[in-house]
Amino acid sequence: MATxxxxxxxxxxxxxxxxNQLIPGATQLVSRRPTRYANGISPVYAEKAxxxxxxxxxxxxxxxWVSGIGSIILGYAxxxxxxxxxxxxxxxxxxxxxxxxxxxxxxxxxxxxxxxEMVRYAKGGGEACAIAVRIARxxxxxxxxxxxxxxxxxxxYLAANLEQDAHLDEHLFPGIEPLGVPQALAGTxxxxxxxxxxxxxxxLDEHRDQVAAIMMEPLRSEWPPEGYLEGVxxxxxxxxxxxxxxxxxxxxRPSPGGAQARLGVTPDMAVFAKSISNGxxxxxxxxxxxxxxPAAQMFISSTYWGDTLGLRAALxxxxxxxxRDVPGTLDQLGQNLIRELNQIAxxxxxxxxxxxxxxxxxxxxxxxxxxxxxxxxxxxxxxxxKRGCHGYASFYTNASQDSAVLQQTLEAAREVFGLLATxxxxxxxxxxxxxxxxxxxFRRLVD
Ligand SMILES: Cc1ncc(COP(=O)(O)O)c(C=O)c1O
Numbered sequence: 001m002a003t004x005x006x007x008x009x010x011x012x013x014x015x016x017x018x019x020n021q022l023i024p025g026a027t028q029l030v031s032r033r034p035t036r037y038a039n040g041i042s043p044v045y046a047e048k049a050x051x052x053x054x055x056x057x058x059x060x061x062x063x064x065w066v067s068g069i070g071s072i073i074l075g076y077a078x079x080x081x082x083x084x085x086x087x088x089x090x091x092x093x094x095x096x097x098x099x100x101x102x103x104x105x106x107x108x109x110x111x112x113x114x115x116x117e118m119v120r121y122a123k124g125g126g127e128a129c130a131i132a133v134r135i136a137r138x139x140x141x142x143x144x145x146x147x148x149x150x151x152x153x154x155x156x157y158l159a160a161n162l163e164q165d166a167h168l169d170e171h172l173f174p175g176i177e178p179l180g181v182p183q184a185l186a187g188t189x190x191x192x193x194x195x196x197x198x199x200x201x202x203x204l205d206e207h208r209d210q211v212a213a214i215m216m217e218p219l220r221s222e223w224p225p226e227g228y229l230e231g232v233x234x235x236x237x238x239x240x241x242x243x244x245x246x247x248x249x250x251x252x253r254p255s256p257g258g259a260q261a262r263l264g265v266t267p268d269m270a271v272f273a274k275s276i277s278n279g280x281x282x283x284x285x286x287x288x289x290x291x292x293x294p295a296a297q298m299f300i301s302s303t304y305w306g307d308t309l310g311l312r313a314a315l316x317x318x319x320x321x322x323x324r325d326v327p328g329t330l331d332q333l334g335q336n337l338i339r340e341l342n343q344i345a346x347x348x349x350x351x352x353x354x355x356x357x358x359x360x361x362x363x364x365x366x367x368x369x370x371x372x373x374x375x376x377x378x379x380x381x382x383x384x385x386k387r388g389c390h391g392y393a394s395f396y397t398n399a400s401q402d403s404a405v406l407q408q409t410l411e412a413a414r415e416v417f418g419l420l421a422t423x424x425x426x427x428x429x430x431x432x433x434x435x436x437x438x439x440x441x442f443r444r445l446v447d
Contacts (some may be wrong), residue, residue, distance in 0.1 A: 217445065
């Protein structure tokens, strides 16, 4: 439905058309596809970003509530991090030999993350997950991996759909064909539902002595049920399985020591990326000595894992997260956002609730059915974009989103909630939509 004529994102849409001819899939990340937003209204191509704001190639300015799909935790183009990176840049980026920043960052991670005794690096989240799985398989001598949540694009994970093409439906999105993933991996990646300890125990029993790792997101945007993660730790111990927390999406928003420090539950290994380095390519695999040490005998090696720009960005970002009490700031921001949005919903008589963990709240629209909910959420995305707020029906927070940003967002939300309430009661939701319904692919068991 997206048209370019007279459109406020005309150049974005033209570039997207060109991209479809040049780049298979058009974007490098599924979450950047315009079909996930209000396609034709939401921006597709960025020109620049600073603090809480993003400018698109058509010159529109937005408050960015997606925070670089979670990779921005301090704010875009943070002066302290960027100055440190610039300083590093002037000394060279990668060398023929190692740089001691690798040790400095490892010490920083070991000091702040409960399970971290040894550390390896990566350039992104999916890659870090693949390294963690390799280490767990190499350490245990077993092949199978039980997983829950989203863990990137690599073969070990997509293998889940080889045996049963619906295995990833609840964890990633429906209908993924594991094209290009070797058939030989069938049966090696097995999903389990979040929150159900009995089911996890049953799956572990069925595959006794064959499971190398449980890879899971400890949470996404809701706190885990009481005692659940402790139960997972117990089951992992009983079955001699390496428990890996994928903390890529939560990162250091819950606490300076990650989600595990906040939850008081310590896995054997954990994976970080995204918010670790405020927008620079970087990932880390951390874990207990007995699990990590055998990795010295495994072939896990890549030129850019020692790239000093990522290392310097991560070290500086982590120190700034602590110095500025970013988790505390985000907690307060989210609390205010949730309270105010729910108040506005009541005042405008829109049946929507804002809920979830404070650092990543989301909106749940009540519709008469799933289709009406999608209409409401797409219309929300469309109308917020027109009012200078880019995002899904959720809020990925960062520390530069101050009270002025909050106020501007709330003013926009007041208008949009009012418009949605009237459109719904008048049966005009579809009429007001200027785009196709947003394809909210990422249905994950871990909310
Ligand atoms: C929990 C989780 N794991 C892994 C990944 C993959 O990270 P990347 O996109 O950096 O490869 C993501 C990305 O969204 C994620 O949220």
